[in-house]
Amino acid sequence: xxxxLESVLPQTQETTVRDLEGKIALVxxxxxxxxxxxxxxxxxxxxxxxxxxxxxxxxxGRAVERLKELGSxxxxxxxxxxxxxxxxPKLFDKIESRFKKLDIFISNAAMGLYSDLMGVKRKNxxxxxxxxxxxxxxxxxxxxxxMPPGGRIIALSSLGSTRYIPGYxxxxxxxxxxxxxxxxxxxxxxxxxxxxxxxxxxxxxxxALKAFPSYEEMKRDAIARTPSGRLGTPEDLADVVDFIAxxxxxxxxxxxxxxxxxxxxx
Ligand SMILES: NC(=O)c1ccc[n+]([C@@H]2O[C@H](COP(=O)([O-])OP(=O)(O)OC[C@H]3O[C@@H](n4cnc5c(N)ncnc54)[C@H](OP(=O)(O)O)[C@@H]3O)[C@@H](O)[C@H]2O)c1
Numbered sequence: 001x002x003x004x005l006e007s008v009l010p011q012t013q014e015t016t017v018r019d020l021e022g023k024i025a026l027v028x029x030x031x032x033x034x035x036x037x038x039x040x041x042x043x044x045x046x047x048x049x050x051x052x053x054x055x056x057x058x059x060x061g062r063a064v065e066r067l068k069e070l071g072s073x074x075x076x077x078x079x080x081x082x083x084x085x086x087x088x089p090k091l092f093d094k095i096e097s098r099f100k101k102l103d104i105f106i107s108n109a110a111m112g113l114y115s116d117l118m119g120v121k122r123k124n125x126x127x128x129x130x131x132x133x134x135x136x137x138x139x140x141x142x143x144x145x146x147m148p149p150g151g152r153i154i155a156l157s158s159l160g161s162t163r164y165i166p167g168y169x170x171x172x173x174x175x176x177x178x179x180x181x182x183x184x185x186x187x188x189x190x191x192x193x194x195x196x197x198x199x200x201x202x203x204x205x206x207x208a209l210k211a212f213p214s215y216e217e218m219k220r221d222a223i224a225r226t227p228s229g230r231l232g233t234p235e236d237l238a239d240v241v242d243f244i245a246x247x248x249x250x251x252x253x254x255x256x257x258x259x260x261x262x263x264x265x266x
Pocket of ligand 1: 029056080200202205207208
């Protein structure tokens with residue numbers, strides 16, 4: 001018999017509703033972890049998904065193959081460091097010249113060095129703030145002219161935006177900036193029929209989480225403290241992004257939606 005906890009594990013059902021047919025999506029950091037799960041979900045729903053990555057060409061190649069298998073035949077990957085905002089126009093020129101528009105933008109890629117507050121160097125601060133918050137702002141400025149009504153801007157955040165997570169100071173501040181920035185984006189782009197929201201995850205078991213110096217301890221504590229009794233999965237977040245990217249979420253804008261199995265209630 002299914003236990004209570006098994007019943008809250010993600011159900012990876014193949015959805016056949018291809019209601020994003022004709023839509024163009026860009027997922028930054030779309031080759032691994034949460035970004036890969038989101039890209040695949042959007043491709044299954046019929047969108048043409050362009051993904052960005054920074055270091056791992058092999059992972060990018062595999063991710064594009066997978067997206068093509070899911071029906072996103074024109075998918076491709078763009079290698080690009082999301083901290084290098086001076087070059088962002090190049091990224092969007094490629095999309096505009098190929099597709100003439102961008103319907104869905106997922107700001108997911110992020111970088112940051114884990115360090116106690118006293119050890120945060122100016123460089124760490126810049127990387128965390130640039131890849132999290134400034135990337136969202138600068139990309140939004142470039143996207144707005146080519147995003148049609150019904151467009152969706154969705155950024156990924158984490159509980160470190162409002163709570164203390166050891167070693168997470170600069171990244172946590174970057175996430176807080178994202179959550180505030182999204183309110184400004186949502187108000188200014190609402191007249192164009194575009195919504196902007198944040199999906200914020202609790203502890204999600206990906207390479208980024210495994211890079212935490214105290215991964216094992218953190219994982220044990222997170223499971224013990226989460227009422228739903230497990231770590232999150234990339235699919236837990238992809239399911240929510242899936243909804244926010246859809247027409248059904250049209251009246252939600254400027255919000256941060258927390259997806260953490262109840263962790264932050266404790
Ligand atoms: N894991 C969690 O517990 C958790 C919880 C809540 C929110 N989040 C957020 O969710 C997002 C994704 O996290 P994740 O755990 O899925 O990470 P991940 O598994 O480490 O994947 C990160 C992805 O981003 C790309 N990337 C990293 N730095 C980049 C840069 N400077 N420019 C362009 N692409 C870059 C990586 O490509 P390469 O490997 O090729 O560089 C990879 O595709 C982040 O914003 C993170 O803060 C994570």
